Amino acid sequence: MSMYHNRPHVQDIRAMKARGEKISMLYVSTLEEAAAAAAAGIHMLSIEGRFWSPEMREAAGDCFVQVGLPYGGWGKFEGRPLATGEDYLRAAFYYGGFGADCFYCSASYDIQKLLCENHIPVVGHIGLIPSYITWTGWRAVGKTADEAAALLAHAKKMEEIGVFGAELEVVPDRVAKVLTEQTSLIMLGMGAGKYADAQYLFTEDVCGYGVNHKPRHGKVYADMGAKMRELQQMRIQAFKDFKADVEGGGYPEAGHSVTIKDDEFDAFVKKAGL
Structure with a gap:
């Protein structure tokens, strides 16, 4: 797939942050959802690697797409979980071959750094991280001074190794404001208040057909569940x-x-x- 295209690049997303523009972001998993997001002009999409394909790239149109690299037992690439830095590199180059614009990676700093050193745009994760849930439980993260300071240190460390953005999940809004303003990371807020650079929701919550837990930050814009x-x-x-x-x-x-x-x-x- 050609590297020349009309959809945004990382520098364009960074420019939106610099101008204070709000970024819309949706998690999609089907061709129909991706095509609808593209038709609606949604800025960014999050798509798991297991759903990513040339057909999905075409459906996503000019949306800037973050492809999720499977973490541990949370998914597989080539039939096995990703474990080493080489595994992550192989997956990123493969998905990039048909148009991924950046890659979500919640693995260790050394693996994130390896991807960055290979000029791969990386999005990390701060706050409530589902793949680390055993350490925190399902709760907001950053409601104490110590936790908030740890979140800032996490953001600074990712900034230092070259990560360009981070999903910022279920973090107090004032803490999110500090993280957004004090780092260059593009903060993709999910339940992190109005100060994040992007507002990120799952399509199932926006369209009202989710069957799992309804998050506090979810908002239904069309109740498609009954239909x-x-x-x-x-x-x-x-x-x-x-x-x-x-x-x-x-x-x-x-x-x-x-x-x-x-x-x-x-x-x-x-x-x-x-």
């Missing part, structure tokens, strides 16, 4: 009707079958010695 459940019930009923039709001999009807002329069929029977 999708209705469509699923219609699909199930159609399948039931089809099964009953097959078992009752109603399908296929004459119009669903290919015919053969009587004389040709008779000739076939004769040739076959039937």
Whole structure:
């Protein structure tokens, strides 16, 4: 895939931060979601590596796409979890081959640094990090002075090794403001208040069809859940009707079958010695 394109580059995203422009960001997992985001002019998309493909790149149009590199047991590349820096490099170069614009990586500093040293745009993670959840539990992170200071130190360390952005998840808004203003990192806020550089939500929350925990920061802009459940019930009923039709001999009807002329069929029977 050509490196020449019209979608934003890292420097364009940095310029948006410098100008104080707010960035919209969505997590998508299907071609339809990616295409809808592109049509709506969403700035950035987050797409897991397992969903990333040339078709997804095309659907995402001019959106700047962050592709998630699987972490530990949270996903696999080439049939196995990523473990070493070389694993992460291989995955990043592979996904970059069909148009990833940057890569989410929540691995160790040394692995993030290795990616950065190979000129790969890296997005880290600060605050509530799902892959580290055993150390924090499902809660806001940074509500004490010590935790807030640790978040700032984390951001500064990532800035030092060349990481260009970070998902900033479930962090107090005033702490997020400090992190956003005191580092060059593009802060992709998810439940981090209005001061983050970007506001990042999952499509399932925006469209109201999520079946998992509804986060405090989620906001439903279209309640598609009821319609999708209705469509699923219609699909199930159609399948039931089809099964009953097959078992009752109603399908296929004459119009669903290919015919053969009587004389040709008779000739076939004769040739076959039937």
